[in-house]
Amino acid sequence: xxFLELSGIRKVFPGGTVAVEQFDLxxxxxxxxxxxxxxxxxxxxxxxxxxxxxxxxxxxxxxxxRDVTTMPPNKRHVGMVFQSYALFPNMTVAxxxxxxxxxRGEDKGRIRERIGELLTLIHLxxxxxxxxxxxxxxxxxRVALARALAIEPTVLLLDEPLSALDAKIRVAxxxxxxEIQRSLGITTxxxxxxxxxxxxxxxxxxxxxxxxxEQVGTPxxxxxxxxxxxxxxxxxxxxxxxxxxxxxxxxxxSIGGLEIHSTKGVTDxxxxxxxxxxxxxxxxxxxxxxxxxxxxxxTVADIAFLGSVVRISxxxxxxxxVDVDTFNNPNLALPPRGTQVTLGxxxxxxxxxxxxxxxxxADVLAAAEAML
Amino acid sequence: xxxxxxxxxxxxxxAPPKASRRRRPGGSWWAWLVFIIxxxxxxxxxxxxLEFSLRPNxxxxxxxxxxxxxxxxxxxxxxxxxxxxxIVLSLALIVPTAYWxxxxxxxxxxxxxxxxxxxxxxxxIVLAYGMIRFYSRQxxxxxxxxxxxxxxxxxxxxxxxLPYMYRAVDNGLAxxxxxxxxxxxxxxxxxxxxxxxxxxxxxxRTAALSGAFLTLAIVVGEFTIASALARDAFGPYxxxxxxxxxxxxxxxxxxxxxxxxxAMISLALVARGSRTRVQMGMPx
Numbered sequence: 001x002x003f004l005e006l007s008g009i010r011k012v013f014p015g016g017t018v019a020v021e022q023f024d025l026x027x028x029x030x031x032x033x034x035x036x037x038x039x040x041x042x043x044x045x046x047x048x049x050x051x052x053x054x055x056x057x058x059x060x061x062x063x064x065x066r067d068v069t070t071m072p073p074n075k076r077h078v079g080m081v082f083q084s085y086a087l088f089p090n091m092t093v094a095x096x097x098x099x100x101x102x103x104r105g106e107d108k109g110r111i112r113e114r115i116g117e118l119l120t121l122i123h124l125x126x127x128x129x130x131x132x133x134x135x136x137x138x139x140x141x142r143v144a145l146a147r148a149l150a151i152e153p154t155v156l157l158l159d160e161p162l163s164a165l166d167a168k169i170r171v172a173x174x175x176x177x178x179e180i181q182r183s184l185g186i187t188t189x190x191x192x193x194x195x196x197x198x199x200x201x202x203x204x205x206x207x208x209x210x211x212x213x214e215q216v217g218t219p220x221x222x223x224x225x226x227x228x229x230x231x232x233x234x235x236x237x238x239x240x241x242x243x244x245x246x247x248x249x250x251x252x253x254s255i256g257g258l259e260i261h262s263t264k265g266v267t268d269x270x271x272x273x274x275x276x277x278x279x280x281x282x283x284x285x286x287x288x289x290x291x292x293x294x295x296x297x298x299t300v301a302d303i304a305f306l307g308s309v310v311r312i313s314x315x316x317x318x319x320x321x322v323d324v325d326t327f328n329n330p331n332l333a334l335p336p337r338g339t340q341v342t343l344g345x346x347x348x349x350x351x352x353x354x355x356x357x358x359x360x361x362a363d364v365l366a367a368a369e370a371m372l
Numbered sequence: 373x374x375x376x377x378x379x380x381x382x383x384x385x386x387a388p389p390k391a392s393r394r395r396r397p398g399g400s401w402w403a404w405l406v407f408i409i410x411x412x413x414x415x416x417x418x419x420x421x422l423e424f425s426l427r428p429n430x431x432x433x434x435x436x437x438x439x440x441x442x443x444x445x446x447x448x449x450x451x452x453x454x455x456x457x458x459i460v461l462s463l464a465l466i467v468p469t470a471y472w473x474x475x476x477x478x479x480x481x482x483x484x485x486x487x488x489x490x491x492x493x494x495x496x497i498v499l500a501y502g503m504i505r506f507y508s509r510q511x512x513x514x515x516x517x518x519x520x521x522x523x524x525x526x527x528x529x530x531x532x533x534l535p536y537m538y539r540a541v542d543n544g545l546a547x548x549x550x551x552x553x554x555x556x557x558x559x560x561x562x563x564x565x566x567x568x569x570x571x572x573x574x575x576x577r578t579a580a581l582s583g584a585f586l587t588l589a590i591v592v593g594e595f596t597i598a599s600a601l602a603r604d605a606f607g608p609y610x611x612x613x614x615x616x617x618x619x620x621x622x623x624x625x626x627x628x629x630x631x632x633x634x635a636m637i638s639l640a641l642v643a644r645g646s647r648t649r650v651q652m653g654m655p656x
Contacts, residue, residue, distance in 0.1 A: 053555055073558040084549060086556035090574035099570070100560030151560055 003029040003187050004155055009059035011045055019045040021211045030185040032178070034198040037208035038234070043191045044159055050189060051157050052076050063154055079148030083160045085140045087132040093143050094128035100151035118146040121180060138169040145177065149184065156181065156188040162197065174201055195235050199223065207231045229353045232277050241320045243276040245269065251347065256317020260294040262350035275353045280311065280325035282349035285341050294350065296343045298322060300335045310334065314341065425622035434619035438627065447609035454522070454605065455591035458529040459584045462537045465530065470541045471572055474550050488538040491531055499528055500600035521601050528597045533587040540586070544579025585635050592628065
């Protein structure tokens with residue numbers, strides 16, 4: 001049954017900037033939905049409209065059957081966790097958690113009980129009398145979560161809650177968040193630009209770009225069946241190589257004169273220049289000939305040890321670079337640089353995208369430098 | 373040509389090499405010299421005033437006269453009470469205004485700042501006689517009664533304290549993320565009064581206190597407006613004392629100076645004793 005519904009949501013800021021365009025989403029009770037996208041894609045603006053801190057220019061928002069589109073934020077009964085924690089510096093941990101309960105007029109006994117429950121939930125039983133500045137970043141964020149949960153909100157909203165924390169704490173805390181959310185069954189909307197977070201935590205992911213929804217789906221769907229070139233390139237690592245269409249009906253393409261097959265469907269006509277996208281983990285260096293496997297000769301250019309994954313960079317055809325990911329294994333025999341290898345990948349791993357639809361490495365680095 | 377889509381981590385935080393710290397030759401004696409000159413400039417008049425106030429025989433004569441004069445206590449208490457009322461009204465006016473400007477009307481900040489600077493431009497005597505002229509006739513006659521005149525005095529002092537109180541409060545608000553704290557409180561059901569009372573005001577304690585003591589210092593020492601409104605405040609008392617006493621004004625000046633320092637020390641103790649850190653997301 002639909003619990004959260006956004007229909008035709010559009011947001012235009014003064015000055016004409018369109019932050020969100022035609023956003024439609026329904027979420028079931030207890031579902032964990034992530035908004036994933038780069039900075040400026042409209043994900044936080046959409047979240048703030050659900051919370052009531054921004055008014056949509058068009059469209060409606062319903063929570064549990066109530067139209068909350070124009071309702072002030074302090075009446076919506078949603079809990080929000082902010083990127084900067086937003087703990088009240090003048091209050092202890094216990095007072096922060098109790099804040100919403102006191103506003104609701106709960107009696108002191110009930111408040112004390114609830115504080116105890118939540119401190120246990122976030123594993124800070126002995127920190128109730130501390131002030132925010134006496135806590136670490138991870139502890140502060142857990143208190144922020146407890147404070148949002150104290151009022152038993154109808155919807156829990158999290159705006160990049162882990163982005164200010166270091167990697168190890170982020171991983172540990174996001175799992176805690178997911179466990180708490182599952183145990184309480186609260187409908188949750190989570191904003192992040194970290195695809196790993198989104199993939200691990202979500203029941204469904206909304207991938208956004210330039211204010212538009214690119215795709216809505218489960219993590220499996222978004223990763224393995226990207227609906228648009230943006231989703232294919234934003235979620236996960238992707239190799240993209242130029243290719244020529246030989247036979248669109250049969251799914252035959254040519255990379256540097258060598259023929260490969262795709263089962264995903266080719267819509268461009270014969271002779272068209274396209275981009276073939278391949279996930280690094282779908283490629284192997286196993287030279288064993290398997291019926292139907294695509295094979296491309298390549299030269300090993302570099303090997304990068306990334307911990308659990310070893311990334312082997314190869315050069316194919318006329319200088320195209322293709323990365324191959326393999327799980328780390330102490331007994332792994334890695335080919336030295338310059339070795340001639342054969343890349344093998346199944347036809348179903350081949351994505352065919354329009355040429356120019358995937359960002360070039362130089363464009364990504366130039367964009368990063370422009371931000372400095 | 374291949375494309376490689378995963379953004380490579382760019383090492384952006386290349387810290388510049390630490391500049392070597394060379395001690396300036398003779399740097400420390402120079403600093404001491406400047407300190408001694410400044411301290412001398414400050415302390416010598418105080419010492420001279422103290423010496424002058426101790427000249428009579430016995431040396432405590434002037435102090436005894438002042439401390440047994442009921443007008444000293446009456447005028448000091450009156451000025452303190454007026455000062456406290458001024459502080460409360462100033463905070464009640466300025467904190468919500470500065471908060472709302474920061475939160476919703478940032479474009480109005482330059483205008484508001486200009487208005488708060490007007491008291492520097494307007495001489496107090498002009499303010500005083502303008503008030504007397506306006507409020508001594510219909511429709512609103514306030515100068516004919518004690519309470520009315522007291523009210524006018526407080527109102528004038530609220531205006532005089534505007535530059536100091538506004539700046540202190542505005543600096544305090546700048547040190548906290550007003551928008552995020554407000555939104556956090558709203559998400560838990562708080563209305564505007566609750567937000568101001570439970571979140572904003574408590575986190576402005578140090579800033580409000582610094583503004584309050586500046587206001588108190590202005591009120592206690594102010595003469596022109598209090599005299600024009602014929603109020604028995606400390607400023608007119610001090611002026612009256614100087615007309616027919618020799619040593620007592622020096623004694624009163626030192627006593628009031630001591631009281632001001634006591635207030636400043638109290639502020640420092642209160643601020644140091646505060647267990648809050650206003651900066652957001654500041655873990656240990």
